[in-house]
Amino acid sequence: MSRVDVRKTYKLYIGGEFPRSESGRSYPALDARGRVVARVAQASRKDLRDAVRHARNAQASWAARSGYNRGQILYRVAEMIEDRFETFVSQVQVTDPDRRRARREVTEAIDTIVWYAGWADKFAQIYGNLNPVAGPFFNISAPEPTGVVGIVAPQDSALLGLVSRLSAVLVSGNTAVVIASESRPMPAVTLAEVLATSDVPPGVVNILTGHTDELIPWLADHMDVNAIDAAGATPEQRRRIQEGAVHNVKRVVLDGEFGDRSPYVIAAFTETKTVWHPKGL
Secondary structure (H helix, E strand, C coil), X not given: CCCCCCCCEECCEECCECCCCCCCCEEEEECCCCCEEEEEECCCHHHHHHHHXXXXXXXXXXXXXXXXXXXXXXXXHHHHHHHCHHHHHXXXXXXXXXXXXXXXXXHHHHHHHHHHHHHCCCHHHHHCEEECCCCCEEEEEEEEECCEEEEECCCCCCCHHHHHHHHHHHHCCCEEEEECCCCCXXXXXXXXXXXXXXXXXXXXXXXECCCHHHHHHHHHHCCCCCEEECCCCCHHHHHHHHHHHCCCCCEEECCCCCCCXXXXXXXXXXXXXXXXXXXXX
């Protein structure tokens, strides 16, 4: 008996929920041959503002968790991706039919999350220190999260590139608003389903699909965004991000400044707090 396939319309991931775009728009996700495989929500300015609001509300409690606990949660994300390994392989294959390459990308994505999870309770010890001072004082520096970070995900490496940048942002206690790959959105929207069921608190990660050129100006100009990872931005988009960043002195991190799986990527989204305290008599 013949039947019509039920085509899935993927939604946004904001505040731990899966809303449609407030504009009601969607656009087709295409495979390597240009065929429509699904429709995904096309986020609007209001959707982005809602995502930033949820990220801000979640940031303080996420940062207040112990590094060990954040590491456990990231490890749980890796477990869930491992459990849905073949699903992610098929999602990567939508735009890259080479199965061996797709399996390698999913494997590396899982390993990258585990690698960053291991840094969660060690990063502060490596980057913090007791500073030598001339006087009867303790001078202690420690890294703190920057706050709400916007991530322009890499366009080509839709899964590995995304989790590499996202994991580094989350480890220190930041929350994230992600603009997913426009041309390869399927791994990102499937990752959102994993995040919703893997102990990540609502609002810590928010994933928007849509037209990158449309969303970047609103992300760059938003006064409650503290930093932007422009890894997936084109040169023109990076210039627009840097122009918008001057309004509230956002930190802008460009792809290529740091290597893959580097603690320096974690450090790029932290601030250093230094405390003075008298030693006493």
